[in-house]
Amino acid sequence: MSGDKPHIVPYRVYLIILVALIALTLGSIWITSIEMAEYTVAAALLFAVVKSYLVLTYFMHLKYDKRYIKAMVGFVFAIFLVVIIITFLDYLFRA
């Protein structure tokens, strides 16, 4: 999967990532069952971000990919973040 020097990801790595992802899923269910008012969403999203990082890095092979592919993926997520921020700047400061 990695251009110049092909890298074979061992089965074991995928299994470990799966276990981590399931643990994080259960963690997010647990943390959202605690009463934390508006922080509940933030906690749930934090778990989701960590999970998606694991999926992108290991399942989607970005860890072993060339730099420019990682940069492109990062760029797209950055665009998305900017759109969210600008949208909320609008809504938060409406009269």
Place this chain on the structure above:
Amino acid sequence: MEHAHHVEHPDMYDEESSKIGMWLFIFTELLLFGALFVVYAVYRYMNPDAFHLAAEELNRMIGAINTIILLISSMTIAMSTTALRKGHRKLAIALVSITFLIGLAFLVNKYFEWGVKFSHGIWPGSEHMLNEMSQGEILFFGLYFVMTGLHALHIIIGMAIMVFAIRGLINGKVQIDRPSLLDNCGLYWHLVDLIWIFLFPLFYLIH
């Protein structure tokens, strides 16, 4: 390309280009769902109580089971790419087939889940929704059906690509030095998983 295979053209196979093409397509998918997540965020910000109330209707258990199902399927298809690279073609075929079946299980769960909503009179534009729900609840369920429905459509497309990957593995078009179709099939499936990772907490874990 398909025709290049039959006639003796020079082989245009390029693993890196295939991968970049797939990623560019995935970017468009991310932004498609991204736009829906922005819509969700704004409406939830404007109707926090209605979103809480409406989310009570969703079954956390089914949501959690489907999350774990999808995570497992992501692992099996990732493992199939390793199997292909190690030259274990039959194992690769078996792993993609398992992934296909797990995808089917996800859809069956979704069918029952939506079925329960329908039996409660909840579907886009239903009388129950229009007469008894607040604007915010209608928005919640509208987004719920559109976003999980669009996601389910992606599951179906992902499974269709798996059929092509399996066919390629069987007839030799996908092999140890031509793994792109299987790799891209995996990338697409992980995208579907990635989107569900955000759908699950945003719809099912509202307390």
